[in-house]
Amino acid sequence: MKLLFVFILIMAPLMSSCNNLNQPLDCSDIYQQDKSKPSGVYTIYPMGGRSAVQVYCDMATAGGRWTVIQRRIDGSVNFYRPWDFYKMGFGSAAGEYWLGLDNMHYLTNKQQKYELLVDMEDFEGKKVFARYSSFKVGAECGGYILQVSGFTDGGAGDSLIYHNGMKFSTFDKDQDLWPENCARKFMGAFWYNTCHYANPNGVYRWGADNSLFAVGVVWHHWKGYDYSLKTISMKIRPVQ
Ligand SMILES: [Ca+2]
DSSP states (O other): OHHHHHHHHHHHHHHHHHHHHHSOSSHHHHHHHOTTOOSEEEEEOTTSTTOOEEEEEEOSGGGSOEEEEEEESSSOSOOOOOHHHHHHOEEOTTSSEEOOHHHHHHHHTSSSOEEEEEEEEOTTSOEEEEEEEEEEEOOGGGTOOEEEEEEEEEBSOOOSGGGTTOOOBBTTBOOSSSSSOHHHHTTSOBOOSSSOSEETTSBOOOEEOOSSTTOBSEEHHHHOTTEEOSEEEEEEEEOO
16 A cells, blocks of 8 residues: 555656646647757647647747747648638648637637737748737637737737637628628638738738739738738747
């Protein structure tokens, strides 16, 4: 009996750290395990044991630990998709993808507060960012409401605050505040208001193009409605 007690005492910390090692919740957990790990594709478990999902971890920008939840880099993935895809996630962690609203909800509704960094680049190679000290996605039953605040300007301007408090909309699920359908009109999926200042899931159009109004990968406060960005990525991490 005494031996068993000692055994449990010795094994307890091992067992708990083992669980953590095998099932990191996000890229911040992966970073804490080994601070020398480079940026790249890793497996995380945002909803526990059976929720394995591949993501891109940014371990370099502003201290690293970022879990990328959305990324456009080359137009290789079609982002004009219905509700179920935005709920569950799609694309490739090594390239363009959307992590999924369920994963975003679970990650950002744990005890720790999350911050958001939006990195973007134009076709001339100029890079800017917008940073928010608080980012949270509500539950599906409430429409995955976006809560974002605490803006810091890295040259991009604040195109997201207009979307704060909005429900998520896709072309087949209109939860925006416009009488018509924002997702259909602007060929994306987002927390549309009436409709947008940011359309990161819009059509990849390789730069300036005013043939169709504001349907591109738009961040209005930086490049206006007629410019579709070369890259944009939204990444989150727990506030330390
Ligand atoms: Ca509508």
